[in-house]
Amino acid sequence: MFDSTGMEESLVTSSESKSKPIRRSKHIPHNLRPKHIVDRRNTRERRRVHDVNQAFLLLKALLPFESHEHTKEHIHSTRISKLRTLRKAVDYIKALQLLLNETN
Structure with a gap:
């Protein structure tokens, strides 16, 4: 592969491991x-x-x-963050799993 100057781009490989070669690309601002x-x-x-x-x-x-949390004022006045949404989803999934385990 050639870079923007026409010079051949070298592939960097690790001599210690047999991993795939890493191609370095030049960052363009x-x-x-x-x-x-x-x-x-x-x-x-x-x-x-x-x-x-x-x-x-x-x-x-x-x-x-x-x-x-279910009042109209609270829902419109307080934004629920993405992190809080993810945490609530995890808690809800855990609660559903517990419910399933109890019924089985």
Whole structure:
């Protein structure tokens, strides 16, 4: 493989292990990349963030709320963080597993 100067790019291998060779690519600063490439990458990232946020909204909708959290004022005034959502999901799954184990 050749780099931007036309020189052959070397592959770095570890002499101590038999792992696959690691290809090193040169970092191109953000401001030197063509605008259309940066725009495409930014669009992909915005879409990814949107998809993650939609998945969290779905997960929040599937989780039961505790009684003191279920007031309309509380739901609209307090944002539930992604970390808290994940922790609540883990707790809910554990509770469901316990329930299943008790019935079997």
